[in-house]
Amino acid sequence: MVWLIRRSLLVHHISLKVRIGDYKGDGTPFVRTGDVETSDAFNFHEYRSMITPLNRTFAATGLSLDLDDKSRLNFTANYSRVESRTRMEPIPLDTRNDIFKLSRGGTTGIDIATHPWFAGTDLGNALLQDGITNLDDVSLTFRRLYEFGDRGAENVRSTFRVAGDYEYDLTDSIYLNVSATYGVTDQNQKNHGDINLERARYALDIESDGAGGYQCADDIARISGCVPFNPFAYDGISQEAVNYLAADTGLNGSIEQYVVTSVIAGDIDFAFSDDVNNLGFAAGVEYRKEKGQETPDPLRQAGIVRGSRIAKTKGEFDVVDVFAELHVPILEQLNLDFAVRVGDYSSVGTTTNWTIGIDAPISDSIKLRGALATAVRAPNVSDLFAGGTATAAFVVDPCNGISNADTGNIADNCRSISAIQNRIDSDGAFVLTQVESQNTSGLLSGSENVKEEKADTLTLGIVLTPEWLDDLQMSIDYYDIEIDDAIAKTDRTVILNRCYSVDPSEFDANCGGLVRRDGRSGAALDVNSASGNENIIKTSGIDLDVSYQTNLDVGDLYLGLAANYIDEYSITGIESGDTQHLEGEVLFPKLRFNINASYSIENFNLYWQLRYWDSTKDRNDNTLMTDELNEIESRTYHDARISYSFSDSINAYFGIKNVFDKQPPQLTQTHKYYQVGTLTNGTAYDLYGRSFYADIKLNF
Numbered sequence: 039m040v041w042l043i044r045r046s047l048l049v050h051h052i053s054l055k056v057r058i059g060d061y062k063g064d065g066t067p068f069v070r071t072g073d074v075e076t077s078d079a080f081n082f083h084e085y086r087s088m089i090t091p092l093n094r095t096f097a098a099t100g101l102s103l104d105l106d107d108k109s110r111l112n113f114t115a116n117y118s119r120v121e122s123r124t125r126m127e128p129i130p131l132d133t134r135n136d137i138f139k140l141s142r143g144g145t146t147g148i149d150i151a152t153h154p155w156f157a158g159t160d161l162g163n164a165l166l167q168d169g170i171t172n173l174d175d176v177s178l179t180f181r182r183l184y185e186f187g188d189r190g191a192e193n194v195r196s197t198f199r200v201a202g203d204y205e206y207d208l209t210d211s212i213y214l215n216v217s218a219t220y221g222v223t224d225q226n227q228k229n230h231g232d233i234n235l236e237r238a239r240y241a242l243d244i245e246s247d248g249a250g251g252y253q254c255a256d257d258i259a260r261i262s263g264c265v266p267f268n269p270f271a272y273d274g275i276s277q278e279a280v281n282y283l284a285a286d287t288g289l290n291g292s293i294e295q296y297v298v299t300s301v302i303a304g305d306i307d308f309a310f311s312d313d314v315n316n317l318g319f320a321a322g323v324e325y326r327k328e329k330g331q332e333t334p335d336p337l338r339q340a341g342i343v344r345g346s347r348i349a350k351t352k353g354e355f356d357v358v359d360v361f362a363e364l365h366v367p368i369l370e371q372l373n374l375d376f377a378v379r380v381g382d383y384s385s386v387g388t389t390t391n392w393t394i395g396i397d398a399p400i401s402d403s404i405k406l407r408g409a410l411a412t413a414v415r416a417p418n419v420s421d422l423f424a425g426g427t428a429t430a431a432f433v434v435d436p437c438n439g440i441s442n443a444d445t446g447n448i449a450d451n452c453r454s455i456s457a458i459q460n461r462i463d464s465d466g467a468f469v470l471t472q473v474e475s476q477n478t479s480g481l482l483s484g485s486e487n488v489k490e491e492k493a494d495t496l497t498l499g500i501v502l503t504p505e506w507l508d509d510l511q512m513s514i515d516y517y518d519i520e521i522d523d524a525i526a527k528t529d530r531t532v533i534l535n536r537c538y539s540v541d542p543s544e545f546d547a548n549c550g551g552l553v554r555r556d557g558r559s560g561a562a563l564d565v566n567s568a569s570g571n572e573n574i575i576k577t578s579g580i581d582l583d584v585s586y587q588t589n590l591d592v593g594d595l596y597l598g599l600a601a602n603y604i605d606e607y608s609i610t611g612i613e614s615g616d617t618q619h620l621e622g623e624v625l626f627p628k629l630r631f632n633i634n635a636s637y638s639i640e641n642f643n644l645y646w647q648l649r650y651w652d653s654t655k656d657r658n659d660n661t662l663m664t665d666e667l668n669e670i671e672s673r674t675y676h677d678a679r680i681s682y683s684f685s686d687s688i689n690a691y692f693g694i695k696n697v698f699d700k701q702p703p704q705l706t707q708t709h710k711y712y713q714v715g716t717l718t719n720g721t722a723y724d725l726y727g728r729s730f731y732a733d734i735k736l737n738f
Contacts, residue, residue: 056181056272058161059170063181063272065160080182082127085189086715088725093121108207115200126189126715129231129344133179133269136344137238140174141477142563143556147243148173154244154252155270185275186284189231197223211316212304219297225332228288229345236342237283241267285343291332291351293419299324310368318365329354330419346428349481353423355385357416373397381414385422386490389414405501407515413493421488421525421569426481433478434531435562436538441467451538451545457560474561482527485568493521509588518578523571523612530565532572532613572612579604582631593639601631619658624670624711624722627652641683645693649675651722656709663708670703675724687737692730699728 056063062078071077098116105111131137138146148156150171156162170176203217240259244266247253254264267279301322309316332351341347361379368374375395382388393411400406437452442462453459458468499515537549548554554564584599607626610617620626629652637644653672660668676698681691702723705712711719718725 056270058179058270059165059168059176061161061164063161063270065162065164080127082714085125085127087125088716088720090122090124095119110205111202112205113200113202115198117196117198119194119196122193124191124193126231128182128184128186129189129233131181131183131233131269131344133181133242134173134176135477137235137242141473142479143558146173155268161270161272179270181269183231183233183275185277185280186231186233190229192228193225194227195223195225197221208302209304211307212302215299215301215303217297217299220295222292222294225291226288227290228286230286232285232287232337232343232345233283234285234337234343237264238267238269240264241279241283242269285337287335287338287343287345289332289334289338289348291330293330294328296327297324298326313370314367317367319363321362322360324359324361325356326359327354327356328419330423332425341428347481348427349425349483351420351423351425351484353419353484355383355416355419355422357381357383371399375409381416383416383490385486386416386488389416389490403503403505405503406499407501408498409495411495413495415491415493415525417484417488417490417525417569420484422484422486424482424484424569426483426566428479429482429530429567430477430479431530432476433480433534433562433565435470435475435478436534437468437560438470438475439467447541447545448535448538450542451540451547454542454545455547455555455560457555457557461560468560470561474559478530478562478565480530480564480566483566483568485570488525488569489523489571491521491524491571493519495519507586510584510586512584513582515581516578517581519576521573521575524573524575524609525569526572527567528570528572529611530567532611533565533567534562536613574610574612575608576610577604577607579606593637596634596636598634599631600634601629603629621658622655623658624654624656624719627654627722643681643683645679645681647677649677654722656705656711667706667708670705673700673702673723675700689735690733691735692732695729695731696724696727700724701727 057068057078060068062068068078069076070079096116096118098114100114101112103111134140134146135142138144140146150156150162150165150173153173156165156173165176173179199219199221201217201219203215205213205215207213237259240254240256241264243255244252245255252266254260254266256264263282265276265278265282267283268275299322301320303320303322304318305315306317306319330351330353332348334348334350337343338345338348339350359379359381361377363377364375366374366376373396375393375397377393377395378390379392380388380390391412391414393409395409395411396407398406436448437455437458440449440452440458440462442453452468453462461468496518497515499513502512504510533549533552537546537553552566552568553562555561556563580603582599582601582603584597586595586597588595604621604626606619607621608617608619622628629650631650633648633650635646651673654670656663656668656670675696677693677695678697679691679693681689683689702716702718702720702725705718711722713719713721716725
């Protein structure tokens with residue numbers, strides 16, 4: 039049982055119902071100001087939650103059996119279920135572009151002077167006075183569908199995992215372990231508050247019903263229940279239209295994993311001298327299979343609702359790994375470790391990674407350690423097979439501005455497209471309008487061509503256990519990691535540049551099916567992106583761990599410190615060569631550490647923790663904000679807990695997180711790390727404020 043108390047941010051409600059060009063739905067001018075009492079802008083923060091409400095259920099069981107003196111059997115199973123509900127502001131609707139797709143070559147066909155929703159109204163008269171006679175010519179037709187209720191999603195995620203292993207002693211120093219694991223996670227999501235755009239188009243094509251009202255002009259649509267829809271009415275959308283147009287969506291998905299492993303390990307009866315231990319070894323083989331699928335509802339797959347289009351995902355891969363490890367004591371104060379792992383993936387082929395480690399105790403209180411290693415991360419099911427999610431992120435078209443005077447592969451390839459050449463002949467150059475340049479949509483998907491990430495790592499460290507204080511242990515480790523071919527979605531501008539930079543003899547106007555242009559205007563309507571090996575990631579820094587544990591005359595005391603200092607965290611585009619230095623930004627503070635203290639006396643335990651997050655910058659390359667806004671102060675949080683054990687099987691505790699109610703820094707939409715609905719960043723900072731919890735643990 040857990041109680042949670044949190045501070046909420048209250049905001050004024052600014053309810054914009056309709057905006058048509060520069061006017062509200064009643065024909066009066068639209069006003070946007072910073073004053074919440076006078077602005078007509080919509081305040082979506084009222085609908086957002088800083089923390090998503092969760093209900094968690096967890097159950098676990100286990101069994102261990104000694105079959106005989108040489109063999110043992112272990113079994114575990116667990117189940118968890120998480121239910122959550124998110125709530126957001128009513129869905130936004132731009133009639134021109136969402137329903138009639140003007141940015142993609144469509145037309146509304148709505149005449150301001152004659153269409154019933156405008157003819158003779160204050161709004162229609164205001165538009166006509168401005169010389170606007172067709173809805174196509176209005177700069178903006180926007181409203182929040184408040185009649186449809188808030189947007190939201192209900193998620194249920196359940197995970198089941200079962201594992202077992204059998205261990206057999208082959209000799210006194212060598213054993214065999216065979217294990218198997220199966221796990222599955224299922225997700226069911228239901229969304230509400232959306233609108234069926236296909237039905238909305240029919241519901242805007244209306245005619246007189248002969249009885250003083252209106253009806254949908256299409257006979258088939260009327261049979262299906264179509265009723266007129268007026269998104270421009272300032273007094274609201276009728277309930278009948280809401281019932282006809284409202285669309286509930288959702289998706290179902292699952293991820294499954296099967297793992298079977300066999301390992302033989304132990305000591306080899308060989309030592310380099312009488313002063314050192316025997317060689318230790320482990321070798322084995324592992325089979326792993328992963329499969330996943332995600333099926334959105336038909337409306338999201340077809341892209342006929344306002345929510346982002348999502349394509350179906352389904353795929354699987356398996357891998358067989360063979361591995362070996364060897365521990366070699368060379369001298370009394372020098373040990374070497376060697377490890378190698380070779381994998382055969384159905385997705386990316388053969389991979390190899392290895393490790394060479396050194397462990398050198400140079401005295402009873404000082405030990406040196408280090409490792410040189412390679413590592414591999416093969417693409418997961420999503421990287422390989424994700425069907426795709428819609429995006430409208432800005433794309434730079436390399437053909438923009440091209441004329442007949444330009445030379446080079448890009449110019450030649452652009453002019454080979456007839457629609458682009460026709461605009462050059464007509465206008466002197468292919469120059470995109472603002473609407474065209476800002477409305478290139480696409481899907482972000484997986485790719486079966488993506489390869490594994492490869493990393494080189496170096497760690498060097500020292501472990502100190504001072505003789506003058508037996509209960510103190512300290513370790514300092516330096517790490518330097520470089521990941522090549524890091525997997526990311528390929529930037530859509532990069533896709534266009536790669537496609538159009540090739541020799542004209544090799545040019546494909548569809549760019550392998552990733553690009554679709556308007557056959558009349560030549561503007562890029564869709565640029566799809568897939569997973570690719572796009573980046574080089576480098577990071578280096580220092581980890582510090584200190585622990586002190588001692589038995590006092592009355593009770594036991596533990597003190598601990600875990601700290602990390604980041605010297606570098608950078609991402610470099612393999613093709614562009616551009617480097618982002620992220621160290622010192624919000625998610626990558628130069629310094630962060632935790633200090634823990636625990637004091638136990640008989641059945642009582644007192645625990646305290648300090649969490650520190652260093653001062654940061656929102657952007658290292660800031661050009662958008664003042665230095666004051668870009669600089670974000672450090673945060674220190676304190677947590678406390680008291681617990682009491684009634685017996686070996688019953689323990690109760692009560693705790694407070696963020697004891698001094700430290701509030702997170704406020705960020706704005708200009709900030710790089712701003713998270714919508716939180717006014718801050720919940721990954722870096724504590725959103726709850728002071729919170730209390732209590733629980734009872736029972737062990738059977």
